[in-house]
Amino acid sequence: MAIREKVFDVIISCFKRHGAEVIDTPVFELKETLTGKYGEDSKLIYDLKDQGGELLSLRYDLTVPFARYLAMNKLTNIKRYHIAKVYRRDNPAMTRGRYREFYQCDFDIAGQFDPMIPDAECLKIMCEILSSLQIGDFLVKVNDRRILDGMFAICGVPDSKFRTICSSVDKLDKVSWEEVKNEMVGEKGLTPEVADHIGDYVQQHGGVSLVEQLLQDPKLSQNKQALEGLEDLKLLFEYLTLFGIADKISFDLSLARGLDYYTGVIYEAVLLQTPVRPGEEPLGVGSVAAGGRYDGLVGMFDPKGRKVPCVGLSIGVERIFSIVEQRLEALEEKVRTTETQVLVASAQKRLLEERLKLVSELWDAGIKAELLYKKNPKLLNQLQYCEEAGIPLVAIIGEQELKDGVIKLRSVASREEVDVRREDLVEEIKRRTSPALCIC
Amino acid sequence: MAIREKVFDVIISCFKRHGAEVIDTPVFELKETLTGKYGEDSKLIYDLKDQGGELLSLRYDLTVPFARYLAMNKLTNIKRYHIAKVYRRDNPAMTRGRYREFYQCDFDIAGQFDPMIPDAECLKIMCEILSSLQIGDFLVKVNDRRILDGMFAICGVPDSKFRTICSSVDKLDKVSWEEVKNEMVGEKGLTPEVADHIGDYVQQHGGVSLVEQLLQDPKLSQNKQALEGLEDLKLLFEYLTLFGIADKISFDLSLARGLDYYTGVIYEAVLLQTPVRPGEEPLGVGSVAAGGRYDGLVGMFDPKGRKVPCVGLSIGVERIFSIVEQRLEALEEKVRTTETQVLVASAQKRLLEERLKLVSELWDAGIKAELLYKKNPKLLNQLQYCEEAGIPLVAIIGEQELKDGVIKLRSVASREEVDVRREDLVEEIKRRTSPALCIC
Numbered sequence: 001m002a003i004r005e006k007v008f009d010v011i012i013s014c015f016k017r018h019g020a021e022v023i024d025t026p027v028f029e030l031k032e033t034l035t036g037k038y039g040e041d042s043k044l045i046y047d048l049k050d051q052g053g054e055l056l057s058l059r060y061d062l063t064v065p066f067a068r069y070l071a072m073n074k075l076t077n078i079k080r081y082h083i084a085k086v087y088r089r090d091n092p093a094m095t096r097g098r099y100r101e102f103y104q105c106d107f108d109i110a111g112q113f114d115p116m117i118p119d120a121e122c123l124k125i126m127c128e129i130l131s132s133l134q135i136g137d138f139l140v141k142v143n144d145r146r147i148l149d150g151m152f153a154i155c156g157v158p159d160s161k162f163r164t165i166c167s168s169v170d171k172l173d174k175v176s177w178e179e180v181k182n183e184m185v186g187e188k189g190l191t192p193e194v195a196d197h198i199g200d201y202v203q204q205h206g207g208v209s210l211v212e213q214l215l216q217d218p219k220l221s222q223n224k225q226a227l228e229g230l231e232d233l234k235l236l237f238e239y240l241t242l243f244g245i246a247d248k249i250s251f252d253l254s255l256a257r258g259l260d261y262y263t264g265v266i267y268e269a270v271l272l273q274t275p276v277r278p279g280e281e282p283l284g285v286g287s288v289a290a291g292g293r294y295d296g297l298v299g300m301f302d303p304k305g306r307k308v309p310c311v312g313l314s315i316g317v318e319r320i321f322s323i324v325e326q327r328l329e330a331l332e333e334k335v336r337t338t339e340t341q342v343l344v345a346s347a348q349k350r351l352l353e354e355r356l357k358l359v360s361e362l363w364d365a366g367i368k369a370e371l372l373y374k375k376n377p378k379l380l381n382q383l384q385y386c387e388e389a390g391i392p393l394v395a396i397i398g399e400q401e402l403k404d405g406v407i408k409l410r411s412v413a414s415r416e417e418v419d420v421r422r423e424d425l426v427e428e429i430k431r432r433t434s435p436a437l438c439i440c
Numbered sequence: 441m442a443i444r445e446k447v448f449d450v451i452i453s454c455f456k457r458h459g460a461e462v463i464d465t466p467v468f469e470l471k472e473t474l475t476g477k478y479g480e481d482s483k484l485i486y487d488l489k490d491q492g493g494e495l496l497s498l499r500y501d502l503t504v505p506f507a508r509y510l511a512m513n514k515l516t517n518i519k520r521y522h523i524a525k526v527y528r529r530d531n532p533a534m535t536r537g538r539y540r541e542f543y544q545c546d547f548d549i550a551g552q553f554d555p556m557i558p559d560a561e562c563l564k565i566m567c568e569i570l571s572s573l574q575i576g577d578f579l580v581k582v583n584d585r586r587i588l589d590g591m592f593a594i595c596g597v598p599d600s601k602f603r604t605i606c607s608s609v610d611k612l613d614k615v616s617w618e619e620v621k622n623e624m625v626g627e628k629g630l631t632p633e634v635a636d637h638i639g640d641y642v643q644q645h646g647g648v649s650l651v652e653q654l655l656q657d658p659k660l661s662q663n664k665q666a667l668e669g670l671e672d673l674k675l676l677f678e679y680l681t682l683f684g685i686a687d688k689i690s691f692d693l694s695l696a697r698g699l700d701y702y703t704g705v706i707y708e709a710v711l712l713q714t715p716v717r718p719g720e721e722p723l724g725v726g727s728v729a730a731g732g733r734y735d736g737l738v739g740m741f742d743p744k745g746r747k748v749p750c751v752g753l754s755i756g757v758e759r760i761f762s763i764v765e766q767r768l769e770a771l772e773e774k775v776r777t778t779e780t781q782v783l784v785a786s787a788q789k790r791l792l793e794e795r796l797k798l799v800s801e802l803w804d805a806g807i808k809a810e811l812l813y814k815k816n817p818k819l820l821n822q823l824q825y826c827e828e829a830g831i832p833l834v835a836i837i838g839e840q841e842l843k844d845g846v847i848k849l850r851s852v853a854s855r856e857e858v859d860v861r862r863e864d865l866v867e868e869i870k871r872r873t874s875p876a877l878c879i880c
Binding site for chain 2: 001002004005016017018019020021022023024026027028046047048049050051085087089101109111113114117118120121124128238239242243244337338339340352353356357360363364366367368369370371373374375389
């Protein structure tokens with residue numbers, strides 16, 4: 001939880017830096033709200049028992065509840081973040097941070113705006129967060145559903161198979177082209193020629209120059225959808241250059257994303273493993289953030305079908321937690337789980353009342369303080385408690401000190417002790433435990 | 441959510457001040473874990489549909505999951521807080537902050553310690569939080585399950601009826617003694633004499649002097665359990681005096697608390713309504729925090745029945761949210777939902793690229809900044825956006841300013857504008873939006 005808090009702090013402060021407000025929605029949704037939104041993964045939804053009343057399910061992600069919330073409240077314009085748990089009846093894989101109950105951290109911009117400005121900000125946010133977390137080098141793959149659909153059309157895939165072929169393409173980050181081709185031909189009924197044609201495209205990736213090259217592609221540029229997608233991507237790259245992150249972005253035609261609701265630009269950030277041999281391409285070790293544009297989802301919940309264009313991103317925090325945890329373990333760094341600044345201790349017996357009085361004074365002054373819940377604890381035990389809990393200071397009460405109106409303040413690390421006048425104790429503790437003077 | 445964040449901040453900083461670490465547990469528990477822990481309220485538990493695997497329910501509170509967690513992880517000593525949602529199939533009452541999904545904020549101390557020290561700290565925490573929230577005057581009622589049980593015994597209630605009579609007594613804060621008596625006699629089979637005897641006791645409340653008076657009560661002081669309870673309460677009052685909160689505490693024999701698992705001291709904080717006529721007793725308007733000692737619960741989850749004594753408290757935040765919301769509405773105070781410090785705006789057309797460059801510079805420097813997602817927004821619209829969102833500053837880019845290497849910084853409130861050199865802009869924004877110099 002201590003690590004989680006640190007990661008959340010980074011993410012939330014970035015979301016706030018970009019002017020987002022925070023919302024919350026219930027963990028329940030009507031079962032029908034979730035139906036038909038997640039393609040093949042719908043079988044992973046948890047349902048509640050029918051105990052009377054509406055049929056309910058647990059949310060599967062935060063995007064569908066967000067769209068439902070916008071439609072219900074007739075909101076057409078909002079920039080919000082939402083950090084909450086979602087539920088999937090999946091096979092857990094602890095080491096990879098895959099659980100049945102897990103956090104999502106979503107940032108979305110809803111509203112009708114000029115093209116690619118909010119989309120570029122979403123990518124900027126992703127890069128800011130992944131850089132701040134210092135979890136290693138990363139790359140953001142970008143593509144556009146319209147380019148994929150245009151490409152499928154010119155390759156000869158029938159309209160009805162766009163989504164299922166999209167799912168096959170999506171597997172390219174895990175399995176080889178041969179396997180994906182086999183699935184397309186064997187299971188999904190494409191001809192080998194159509195599959196190979198798709199293969200020629202989806203194995204390409206690059207920067208803005210690849211966008212320009214495809215804009216010259218005689219077939220692809222004749223397809224209205226693909227052309228729109230490519231022109232938007234070109235504009236996106238301009239904005240990403242102004243944001244100083246174009247070098248982190250790769251236009252990757254194999255990126256397809258599993259979810260049904262995307263309608264435009266899609267993206268996914270992967271961490272890069274340092275290559276074993278110099279000159280080799282860095283290896284992606286898995287997605288840590290993803291998102292895209294979904295202009296049709298809100299309309300599905302509006303009785304009149306009014307559309308609210310949306311674009312957003314989701315940070316894969318569970319995976320990030322595991323990475324940070326593993327890194328700290330490797331460094332043998334101990335993370336403090338409390339923030340206590342001082343332990344109120346006594347050197348002799350029969351001083352419980354004095355300890356209670358002092359600790360209460362410190363709490364009232366805003367100092368994070370503890371005492372051992374024993375009438376007559378040994379000084380050694382009190383000092384040991386500080387070592388174990390990482391408490392930096394001990395305020396020691398003794399009979400002589402009480403007479404003199406002082407408290408002995410001991411630094412646990414250096415073992416140095418000084419007498420501090422009781423009325424100066426709060427200031428002295430604050431001075432010693434504040435990292436540095438800062439402007440908040 | 442903006443109000444919730446402020447309330448949570450107060451609560452979390454108090455919990456941390458008292459040296460607690462934070463834990464989290466899943467929203468699911470095995471159905472059997474929750475069975476037999478909540479008395480009559482068990483019917484309010486939400487169950488998950490049986491989709492294969494274990495039978496699961498949603499947590500009903502945070503105390504039972506905490507006890508299960510301690511037993512499972514063989515922990516015998518921890519001070520933790522937990523802020524999370526719990527679920528009850530109850531009738532919602534929005535204005536009173538009663539929902540089916542709601543937050544609980546729990547702080548508990550587990551471990552074998554000298555009597556009443558952790559119990560006193562729990563009461564201190566309750567008082568600190570309720571004072572900091574500034575939601576009006578409050579009183580904490582205190583009683584002890586052992587005193588109640590001892591009292592029932594000497595009044596002639598059979599052992600098997602202790603818990604059900606306890607439930608009747610618990611209603612005294614909502615209904616009159618006559619009604620409670622009718623329930624005891626009519627529904628629960630006590631004789632009127634036994635009920636009246638109970639009535640003589642439970643209508644008493646006071647301070648430590650009432651504890652001392654009851655210690656002199658010839659019958660009650662002969663009952664082992666009651667005597668232990670009274671002696672502990674006497675000690676508790678000593679500690680509360682040292683903590684400077686004895687005046688907030690009322691020993692109230694009618695306080696019974698509904699839950700089965702309490703074994704010792706119990707408490708409940710109520711807000712006081714200012715009396716309409718002077719001299720009248722202030723009227724309680726409902727519980728905002730509660731808790732008590734439960735020494736047997738962890739043992740119920742341990743295969744060998746090993747006991748871990750626990751004491752804790754729960755803050756009724758939903759009720760507090762409604763109170764704070766109503767107060768702010770009454771004051772017509774508008775709460776900002778974002779923290780944006782500056783809007784990056786332009787005075788002329790064709791400056792989108794310059795706005796993107798500047799806003800990116802500001803984000804990278806940690807400034808909370810926004811821009812309108814339009815290619816050529818009107819200056820008036822940009823200023824209006826600031827008014828609506830409460831953004832205090834506007835950084836205006838113009839062609840002349842670009843040539844001069846400056847940015848026009850405008851205060852939304854005063855409408856004053858000054859030219860700031862671009863390299864000084866970040867510092868100037870920080871200076872203007874930091875409330876005061878502080879030591880964190």
